[in-house]
Amino acid sequence: MPxxxxxxxxAFAVFIALxxxxxxxxxxxxxxxxxxxxxxxxxxxEDRPIKYVxxxxxxITCHDSIAAVRDSSVHKSINCQTCHGPGYKHxxxxxxxxxxxxxxxxxxxxxxxxxxxxxxxxxxIDMNEHNKEDECISCHNSHNPVLW
Amino acid sequence: MEFQSLYEAxxxxxxxxxxxxxxxxxxxLIVLYPYITGLVAGAFILASLNRVFNIKALKPTYELSLLTxxxxxxxxxxxxxxxxxxxxxxxxxxxxxxxTSAMAIFGxxxxxxLMVVLLLEIWxxxxxxxxxxxxxNPGFKSIIYKILTLGIKDVxxxxxxxxxxxxxxxxxxxxPSAFILHGYVGFIFGSVKANPWWSTxxxxxxxxxxxxVSGIALVMFIYMAVSIIRKQKLxxxxxxxxxxxxxxxxxxxxxxxxxxxxxRIYVAEESFDILNxxxxxxxxxxxxxxxxxxxxxxxxxxxxTFQFLKPKENIRxxxxxxxxxxxxxGIFFMRWNVVIGGQLFSKSFYGFTDFKLDMIGKEGFLGxxxxxxxxxxxxxxxxxxxxxxxxxxxxxxx
Numbered sequence: 001m002p003x004x005x006x007x008x009x010x011a012f013a014v015f016i017a018l019x020x021x022x023x024x025x026x027x028x029x030x031x032x033x034x035x036x037x038x039x040x041x042x043x044x045x046e047d048r049p050i051k052y053v054x055x056x057x058x059x060i061t062c063h064d065s066i067a068a069v070r071d072s073s074v075h076k077s078i079n080c081q082t083c084h085g086p087g088y089k090h091x092x093x094x095x096x097x098x099x100x101x102x103x104x105x106x107x108x109x110x111x112x113x114x115x116x117x118x119x120x121x122x123x124x125i126d127m128n129e130h131n132k133e134d135e136c137i138s139c140h141n142s143h144n145p146v147l148w
Numbered sequence: 149m150e151f152q153s154l155y156e157a158x159x160x161x162x163x164x165x166x167x168x169x170x171x172x173x174x175x176x177l178i179v180l181y182p183y184i185t186g187l188v189a190g191a192f193i194l195a196s197l198n199r200v201f202n203i204k205a206l207k208p209t210y211e212l213s214l215l216t217x218x219x220x221x222x223x224x225x226x227x228x229x230x231x232x233x234x235x236x237x238x239x240x241x242x243x244x245x246x247x248t249s250a251m252a253i254f255g256x257x258x259x260x261x262l263m264v265v266l267l268l269e270i271w272x273x274x275x276x277x278x279x280x281x282x283x284x285n286p287g288f289k290s291i292i293y294k295i296l297t298l299g300i301k302d303v304x305x306x307x308x309x310x311x312x313x314x315x316x317x318x319x320x321x322x323x324p325s326a327f328i329l330h331g332y333v334g335f336i337f338g339s340v341k342a343n344p345w346w347s348t349x350x351x352x353x354x355x356x357x358x359x360x361v362s363g364i365a366l367v368m369f370i371y372m373a374v375s376i377i378r379k380q381k382l383x384x385x386x387x388x389x390x391x392x393x394x395x396x397x398x399x400x401x402x403x404x405x406x407x408x409x410x411x412r413i414y415v416a417e418e419s420f421d422i423l424n425x426x427x428x429x430x431x432x433x434x435x436x437x438x439x440x441x442x443x444x445x446x447x448x449x450x451x452x453t454f455q456f457l458k459p460k461e462n463i464r465x466x467x468x469x470x471x472x473x474x475x476x477x478g479i480f481f482m483r484w485n486v487v488i489g490g491q492l493f494s495k496s497f498y499g500f501t502d503f504k505l506d507m508i509g510k511e512g513f514l515g516x517x518x519x520x521x522x523x524x525x526x527x528x529x530x531x532x533x534x535x536x537x538x539x540x541x542x543x544x545x546x
Contacts, residue, residue: 007298
């Protein structure tokens with residue numbers, strides 16, 4: 001066998017060996033356990049803390065008066081956390097700083113800005129025309145969005 | 149890019165688009181990937197013409213073609229990696245490949261071509277010279293040569309004959325490999341059956357021939373540029389030969405693409421109306437002007453004329469220089485028309501979205517340009533390390 005071939009075979013063997021070693025370390029340990037993905041990913045997802053709380057067991061226990069307002073309005077089917085964000089921190093330690101209280105027009109506009117693709121049952125306004133100087137909540141109560 | 153409002157998003161659209169079609173997912177980096185890979189395959193095939201089919205006129209460009217192919221090959225995957233949302237996970241395509249993923253298998257096709265074909269062919273071609281240079285050059289350069297030769301010191305005629313034979317064998321294996329490499333890139337687009345602009349069995353073949361066209365034009369350009377920089381006289385027999393092959397392959401490429409379009413027009417499937425609007429509307433400039441006129445018709449007619457009427461050397465040199473650039477630009481826009489064009493129309497066939505190339509950012513014009521400049525820097529380093537003009541003359545053997 002010519003010396004070139006011998007040396008090249010060694011070089012390629014080293015390359016393949018390095019690749020296999022690298023693969024051994026770079027391939028996640030649980031890869032392929034259940035399918036073509038990292039098996040541990042399932043457990044990691046399972047272990048993530050649940051951030052949205054059960055509204056009936058938490059929010060309404062303290063904020064029963066607001067819940068009553070909401071229950072009588074068109075917003076009755078909307079979960080508190082849809083607007084106020086996940087409540088797990090606030091439940092553990094009720095502070096004004098760890099719950100979302102958004103006042104900006106754009107926030108209401110997420111659901112109520114005019115969009116031809118949106119279901120007609122949701123009231124929609126042209127954000128560029130409708131009282132553009134004022135915050136929505138200066139006229140509407142967000143928990144029962146008829147005019148104050 | 150994020151839209152502030154639906155109004156802004158809709159300002160990009162004409163007619164009806166599905167929500168996930170408004171923003172293009174694949175931008176200029178994905179245009180560059182088949183472009184650069186094509187340059188590699190084309191440059192290699194030009195080298196193979198010289199070696200396997202023994203076309204002596206192309207001899208001055210043999211090593212240059214190989215080194216050009218190699219420097220572009222090293223960069224071919226970079227646009228893809230930079231396009232990834234998580235670029236540092238790029239290696240996972242190799243460590244956890246899925247056999248049903250066209251892209252995962254590309255990693256191995258690429259590796260085969262880079263390691264087994266291109267690297268080996270260059271190695272066998274330069275092995276003897278590197279051994280000699282390791283003795284002639286002092287210091288650092290000598291160490292590099294010694295590492296590159298894998299410590300082989302044999303400079304006998306017998307060893308050179310072995311190099312030649314094995315190199316020839318690798319080239320023979322290399323030709324189908326180069327075809328597979330770029331045919332595969334075409335396949336990646338052609339196999340997307342949901343996209344009527346891409347989904348044609350002709351795609352691998354068209355990609356392959358356009359790759360050969362661009363690679364030959366690139367070598368022509370680089371050969372001229374390197375000769376001018378080195379203040380060396382251009383070998384007109386070689387240039388004319390490259391021009392001749394460029395003409396032949398460009399002609400085949402033009403006919404194949406023409407056949408594909410004629411087929412589309414005649415069959416006129418339900419997607420035809422939107423594609424017709426696409427090429428006459430949003431792709432008009434890049435398709436008819438850049439790809440068709442500048443990249444194909446002008447070079448084709450000029451090179452065709454040169455086969456019968458040969459103007460003076462100086463005029464030919466100038467024209468070859470300009471034509472090589474025209475072809476390179478034309479093939480770039482061919483990739484553009486495929487990649488960008490395929491995303492501009494809605495798969496509902498009822499509307500268009502829009503695309504504007506950013507200037508900065510990794511997906512912008514300047515970010516893309518980096519991947520066309522880096523191979524030239526690599527080539528400069530390779531030409532310094534492995535100068536074809538300092539190689540020992542070839543030996544003839546049975």
